[in-house]
Amino acid sequence: MSLKTVDVAEARTLLQRGDVVAIPTETVYGLGGWIHSESGLRKIFSIKERPFFDPLIVHVASPASARSLAKEWTEVHEALARTCWPGPLTLIAPKTSEINPLITSGLDSVGLRCPRHAVALQLLSGIEGGIAAPSANKFGKTSPTTSAHVYAEFGAGVSILEGGPSEIGIESTVAGVVGNRVEIYRPGFYTASMLRKLLAEQGVMVDVVYAVSPVAPGQLKHHYMPKIPLVIVPEGFSWKQDPLLVSVPFRNPVLWQQPASAAVASRELYQKMREFDAAGFDIIFAERRPEHDAEEWGGIWNRLEKAKTQNLV
Ligand code: TXA
Ligand code: MG
Numbered sequence: 001m002s003l004k005t006v007d008v009a010e011a012r013t014l015l016q017r018g019d020v021v022a023i024p025t026e027t028v029y030g031l032g033g034w035i036h037s038e039s040g041l042r043k044i045f046s047i048k049e050r051p052f053f054d055p056l057i058v059h060v061a062s063p064a065s066a067r068s069l070a071k072e073w074t075e076v077h078e079a080l081a082r083t084c085w086p087g088p089l090t091l092i093a094p095k096t097s098e099i100n101p102l103i104t105s106g107l108d109s110v111g112l113r114c115p116r117h118a119v120a121l122q123l124l125s126g127i128e129g130g131i132a133a134p135s136a137n138k139f140g141k142t143s144p145t146t147s148a149h150v151y152a153e154f155g156a157g158v159s160i161l162e163g164g165p166s167e168i169g170i171e172s173t174v175a176g177v178v179g180n181r182v183e184i185y186r187p188g189f190y191t192a193s194m195l196r197k198l199l200a201e202q203g204v205m206v207d208v209v210y211a212v213s214p215v216a217p218g219q220l221k222h223h224y225m226p227k228i229p230l231v232i233v234p235e236g237f238s239w240k241q242d243p244l245l246v247s248v249p250f251r252n253p254v255l256w257q258q259p260a261s262a263a264v265a266s267r268e269l270y271q272k273m274r275e276f277d278a279a280g281f282d283i284i285f286a287e288r289r290p291e292h293d294a295e296e297w298g299g300i301w302n303r304l305e306k307a308k309t310q311n312l313v
Helices: 008-016 038-048 063-069 075-084 118-125 147-157 192-201 262-278 295-307
Strands: 021-023 030-034 057-059 089-094 109-113 159-161 173-178 181-186 207-210 230-234 253-256 283-288
Touching (some): 008 021, 030 038, 063 109, 075 192, 147 159, 147 262
Parallel strands (some): 089 173, 253 283
């Protein structure tokens, strides 16, 4: 058996007929279903083994499509969409009744995102409404950044629209607008400082903060997990000298040191987890260096924190 790839026209037909298709984006590959097909939406949850309480993101072709699915779209939404889309930012907005409650887990808000990927945009511009798509992996497992990862996860049962390796490599920043404040519920490429600056440049003076979503239980503690244990360690760490670990019979540990550039680290993150799994190591020691406290590393360490088994930092 091998990868079942489809072109944009075939992908559209499959979606409209109530099937799912794996779609490329600049962050990670998504498992897409058409927002107007209940059958497609149900398949997303069953194929991913995802609980219904975790809401999906709706991908749209443009800010105009997003506006048409939102009941309220503030000047803050508009300013963020104008500067960050197409791109790795998901905006939460109150939803219209056109949005199936399956997508939002019954919440009255919906996550909307216009991805910066030519193939995805081509598909989206030819389909009415939008495409609901969570990352194309089994629930709680490592997100896919290539079509081969999607195939490894689901086999030939899921058709894939090929789009090359994902450029950003970690999921979008998820942000909501609460009164006169932007709240980031999931860190990603766009940091609070970046959004604050982009908004100020457009004359929109609002604060941007990191927060825990009051409604979406999607931010589970463990997520993105490789198959072998991942332990976060400080720079210069030696497991042979650690009283906790010296008696544990690891045969084949690997020390994971991030590259100097956060952009490169982000692009490679999930690929590396998969490589370590496949290479026969039995534990990953992920080194956290002081420079990782910088905001641009926030999305990367958020994923590593969720993937970890233990933290020795
Ligand atoms: O980059 C991405 O966002 C990728 C690609 C495929 O676009 N998608 C993705 O989807 O990461 P998923 O389902 O793995 O993560 C979506 C998260 C949910 O777990 C939830 O935390 C948040 O987005 N979310 C969705 N709808 C929400 C809502 N109405 N309110 C608050 N958070 C919401
Ligand atoms: Mg996911």
